[in-house]
Amino acid sequence: MKSDRCPTGIPELDESLEGGFPRGSLILVAGNPGAGKTTLGATFLYNGAMKFEEPGVYLSFVEDKKSFYNNMRKLGMDFEKLEEKKLFKFIGVPYTGDPLSMQRVIEKLLSVIKEMNAKRVVVDSITALVHTTPSHSQVRSLLHNVFVYGIRSMGDVTTMLIADLPFNAETIGLGVEEFLVDGVMVLKTRRFMGIVIRWIEIWKMRNTRLGWTHIPFTIDVGGIKPLLPGYTPLLRLPLEANISLRTGISSLDKVIACIRPGSVIGILGRPDSGLHYVTTLITLALAKEYGDALYITFGEPIDFVLERIELIAKRFPELYQSKSRVKAIAMLPLVHDLMQSLGEVFKEFGERQTGIITLDNYSLIETIESQELHATLWSILSMISRRLGAILIIGAISFNDTEYPRLISVADILLKVKRGEKPNKLYVELVKHRYSVPSEHIGVLEL
Numbered sequence: 221m222k223s224d225r226c227p228t229g230i231p232e233l234d235e236s237l238e239g240g241f242p243r244g245s246l247i248l249v250a251g252n253p254g255a256g257k258t259t260l261g262a263t264f265l266y267n268g269a270m271k272f273e274e275p276g277v278y279l280s281f282v283e284d285k286k287s288f289y290n291n292m293r294k295l296g297m298d299f300e301k302l303e304e305k306k307l308f309k310f311i312g313v314p315y316t317g318d319p320l321s322m323q324r325v326i327e328k329l330l331s332v333i334k335e336m337n338a339k340r341v342v343v344d345s346i347t348a349l350v351h352t353t354p355s356h357s358q359v360r361s362l363l364h365n366v367f368v369y370g371i372r373s374m375g376d377v378t379t380m381l382i383a384d385l386p387f388n389a390e391t392i393g394l395g396v397e398e399f400l401v402d403g404v405m406v407l408k409t410r411r412f413m414g415i416v417i418r419w420i421e422i423w424k425m426r427n428t429r430l431g432w433t434h435i436p437f438t439i440d441v442g443g444i445k446p447l448l449p450g451y452t453p454l455l456r457l458p459l460e461a462n463i464s465l466r467t468g469i470s471s472l473d474k475v476i477a478c479i480r481p482g483s484v485i486g487i488l489g490r491p492d493s494g495l496h497y498v499t500t501l502i503t504l505a506l507a508k509e510y511g512d513a514l515y516i517t518f519g520e521p522i523d524f525v526l527e528r529i530e531l532i533a534k535r536f537p538e539l540y541q542s543k544s545r546v547k548a549i550a551m552l553p554l555v556h557d558l559m560q561s562l563g564e565v566f567k568e569f570g571e572r573q574t575g576i577i578t579l580d581n582y583s584l585i586e587t588i589e590s591q592e593l594h595a596t597l598w599s600i601l602s603m604i605s606r607r608l609g610a611i612l613i614i615g616a617i618s619f620n621d622t623e624y625p626r627l628i629s630v631a632d633i634l635l636k637v638k639r640g641e642k643p644n645k646l647y648v649e650l651v652k653h654r655y656s657v658p659s660e661h662i663g664v665l666e667l
C-alpha cells in the first residue's frame with residue numbers, strides 16, 4: 221500500500237510536513253519573481269521520479285521545453301532521461317489568453333496524466349490560467365472542475381499549482397484559490413545590497429502537524445536546498461548532557477569555567493582590543509578538544525587570519541597541532557551570496573563533523589540593516605549549535621553595551637576583550653555565563 225504522504229524528496233521539507241504533502245492533495249506554491257517556484261516544482265517531480273518512481277507531468281505556460289530542460293540540467297536534473305524512461309512529460313503551452321484553447325490544454329493534461337499513470341503534476345503558473353477567466357466565480361469553478369474533481373478522480377495524483385506573487389504582496393491576490401487548496405506554501409526572496417535570501421513559508425497544510433514553517437534555502441545542484449540542520453547530510457554530534465569542555469588555557473578557564481556543546485559564545489571588543497586574537501585563540505583551543513573548526517571571517521583578508529593562527533600557535537605550543545583542525549574562510553558578505561555560501565559551510569560542517577563554527581567580524585554583517593536577514597541568520601545559526609551540539613563562536617566589534625541585542629540574548633557565554641595598559645596584555649571579562657560559576661570574572665592573557 222502506498223503511504224498517505226507524497227514526499228517532496230527534499231528531506232528537511234518532508235521532515236516539516238510529516239513526511240510530505242498529503243497524497244492526492246492540491247498544493248498552491250506562490251512566490252516572488254525568481255524566488256525558485258519553477259525549481260521547487262521541478263525538484264518535486266524529479267525526486268518523485270528518481271527516488272520514488274512516480275511519473276510526473278509539468279504543464280508550463282511560461283517556459284518552453286528546451287529552456288526548461290537546459291535550466292534544470294544546470295541544476296543537475298536531467299529531465300530528458302526521465303522522459304525517455306516515461307517517467308516525465310513536459311507540456312508547454314504558449315499563453316494565448318483564449319478560453320477555448322485553455323479548455324483543450326486542460327483536456328490534454330488530463331489525458332496525459334491518465335496515459336502515464338502520473339502521480340505528480342505541476343502547473344506553472346496558474347496565474348496565466350486564471351487570467352483567461354473573467355470572474356472569480358469562474359476561476360473557482362475552473363479550479364474545482366479541473367483540479368479538485370478532474371485530477372482527483374483519477375486516483376492519488378498530487379498537484380502543485382504555481383502562482384506569481386508580486387514583491388511586497390501581503391496576499392496571494394487571486395482571491396479564491398487559497399481556500400480551495402489543501403496546502404499553501406509561499407516562496408519569498410529579499411535582496412539586501414547584493415545578498416539574496418530565500419525562504420519557504422508554509423501557510424497551510426491540511427492533515428499535517430507542521431514542523432518548521434519558515435525554511436531558508438538556496439538553489440544549487442539538486443534544486444531546492446534548505447539551510448536547516450537536523451537532517452541529512454548533517455550528522456548529529458554526540459550530545460551528552462554532561463560533556464563540558466575547557467580551553468586548557470588557565471587564565472581563560474578561570475573566566476569561562478566550562479563550555480557545553482550546543483553553546484553560543486559571543487566575544488565583543490572595541491577595534492584593536494584583541495578581540496580577533498581571543499576569538500581565534502578560543503577556536504584553536506576548542507578545536508584541540510572538540511574536533512574540526514570552521515573559521516569564517518567577514519571582510520578581512522584570509523592572510524590576516526592565517527598569520528594570527530601562526531602567531532597563536534607559536535605563543536601556545538600546545539595548540540600547534542590544532543592548527544590543522546581549523547579551516548579558515550574569508551567571505552565578503554556584500555559580494556558573495558551569503559546564504560549560498562553559508563549553505564556550503566553547513567554542508568561541509570556535516571561532512572567533516574565539524575564541532576565548532578566561528579564567525580569573526582560579525583559586526584560587518586550587522587551593519588547591513590535588515591531585520592529579516594538577521595532574524596533568518598540567527599534562526600539558522602542558533603539551530604545549528606543547539607540541535608547539533610556544535611559550538612558557535614561569534615566575534616564582533618562593539619563600541620557599547622547595547623549593540624547586538626540578538627547576540628547578547630542568545631549567547632550562553634559572553635566575553636568582552638579589552639587591551640591592558642601594557643601592550644602585551646589582554647583582559648578578558650566575563651559578562652554572562654548561562655550555566656556555570658567561574659572563579660574569576662576577569663582573566664589576563666599574556667601575549
Ligand SMILES: Nc1ncnc2c1ncn2[C@@H]1O[C@H](COP(=O)(O)OP(=O)(O)OP(=O)(O)O)[C@@H](O)[C@H]1O
Nearest residue numbers: 251252253254255256257258259260294295439440
Ligand atoms: N544553476 C544555478 N545555481 C544557483 N542558482 C540558480 C541557478 N539557476 C538559477 N538559479 C537561481 O534561481 C532563481 C530562479 O529560480 P526559478 O526559475 O525557479 O524561480 P521562479 O520563482 O520560477 O522565477 P519566475 O518568477 O521567473 O518564474 C534565479 O534567481 C537564480 O538566482
Ligand SMILES: [Mg+2]
Nearest residue numbers: 257258259282
Ligand atoms: Mg518560474
